[in-house]
Amino acid sequence: MDHQGLKVDVNDSSKNSGDQTEDSLEWARKAYEALKQQQQSQKTSESLIDRSSTDLNSSTEDSADVPLNQDESLPDNEDRLITASSQTRSDVRESASSVKVVDGALDSSTESIESDASVDEPVLGDFDETFTWSAEVLAAQGKEAEEISIDDIDWLGRLRRGLEKTRKNFVAGLLENLGDDPLTPEILDDLETLLLRADAGVTATDQVLDVLRRRLNEEVVGPEEGLRFLKEQLCNLIENPIKESGVDALIPEKGRLNVWLLVGVNGVGKTTTLGKLANLAVRSGYSPLIAAADTFRAAAIDQVQIWGDRSGVQVVANSSANADPAAVVFDAIGAAKSKNNDLLLVDTAGRLQTKHNLMEELQKVRRIIDRLAPEAKVESLLVLDASQGQNGLRQALAFGEAAALTGVVITKLDGSSRGGVALAVASEAKLPIRFIGAGEGIRDLRPFKSFEFVEALLAKR
Ligand SMILES: Nc1nc2c(ncn2[C@@H]2O[C@H](COP(=O)(O)OP(=O)(O)OP(=O)(O)O)[C@@H](O)[C@H]2O)c(=O)[nH]1
Ligand SMILES: [Mg+2]
Secondary structure, three states, X not given: OOOOOXXXXXXXXXXXXXXXXXXXXXXXHHHHHXXXXXXXXXXXXXXXXHHHHHHHXXXXXXXXXXXXXXXXXXXXXXXXXXOOOOOOHHHHHHHHOOOEEEOOEEEOXXXXXXXXXXXXXXXXXXXXXXXXXXXXXXXXXXXOOOOOOHHHHHHHHHHHHHOHHHHHHHHHHHHHHHOOOOOOHHHHHHHHHHHHHOOOOHHHHHHHHHHHHHHHHXXXXXXXXXXXXXXXXXXXXXXXXXXXXXXXXXXXXXXXXEEEEEEOOOOOOHHHHHHHHHHHHXXXXXXXXXXXXXXXXXXXXXXXXXXXXXXXXXXXXXXXXXXXXXXXXXXXXXXXXXOOOOEEEEEEOOOOOOOHHHHHHHHHHHHHHXXXXXOOEEEEXXXXXXXXXXXXXXXXXXXXHHHXXXXXXXXXXXXXXXXXXXXXXXXXXXXXXXXXXXXXXXXXXXXXXXXXXXXXXXXXX
């Protein structure tokens, strides 16, 4: 983990903790003020846009709810979402009212798109403990107080809330044991139990404990340093597969077609993740297209269509009974090429690894993509329900062969006490975690950052 850019070193042991708290608070206050101003100027510019669009086209009714890329002026816009470029409100509006592709047929009506994405639009909350914690996490990643966005703060709050259950079991026990005294071998034994209980898996737990025990053999380790060192170890472990992949964050490559397949067992959140990704992509200035390749359940197409509509993203589907998923993907690639979409999100049917024919179906989809779009950048993302913990992971690993997995999306971190499964994903599946979902809302998904995850997992307060 690179901490060189630290603006506020929350772990600087040369400072006494009173100074640190003051520094962090001061930084947080500055950030809060900057965000307040940002929100204010955004409101003003929004009302200006609204007024001018009403003047220009008073009959346009479908645009009011379309997500707006909030802070185009922000320098860290690219970091905030999954991309570099920004999108104007009118771009989004255009895509929202453009041609829809359903059942392989073109429907050029500009019917009103029901978009409720803005229901989740983050607003600046109070200057409270959640805010100061989130600000601290951002500061520790080297951000300037003026650089952060409401989105950043909002997400960290969601992430921390999402990990509450895991934390309650894990951190409460850990801190109770740690107390004010230096680490002891007994405390490490307890930590081992806690990690296993949080579903971190045997491999990851052994790895972390080995390093901690070795350190403890060499010197006395105080509780603060113990916690810092533990966080560092957990971060390193999760980062390993990400580093090995050579790609820090999964971002669609501009100027070429990216195909992201979402695969996994039944009900883990594939379709929901696809809907959230489509929204994130639109907000990030991409032009996504959705392939409804879950032809197994009749209702699946409707579900995908609703998600597509929420972000104004077109859906390619074939509603005839027993439609071949590979044929849907075939049509979708054709549509994406002709319309210059840069990201094709493919929803697939949930399946168990024991269903041989379904696994073959997945391979067929993969072959079609490779044949039809050899130039495309293909990602095969395994969607994993955190609440299923290790069991889910084991089941899911069997996907590896058929789907040539390149990464993992962890969903349902909210409400799960098994957030530690992220560690098992890294150490056992050796796959990079790319996104995490912590809620059912359209914005409850973000690119995975190990530092933020570990901080949220081990947040003291
Ligand atoms: N709490 C919570 N619920 C989620 C999350 N992601 C998905 N869900 C819920 O999980 C349920 C299943 O989600 P789907 O997206 O339909 O799952 P799927 O993998 O597509 O399911 P199949 O297509 O039937 O295999 C829905 O009720 C979602 O709202 C999450 O991050 N948090
Ligand atoms: Mg689904």
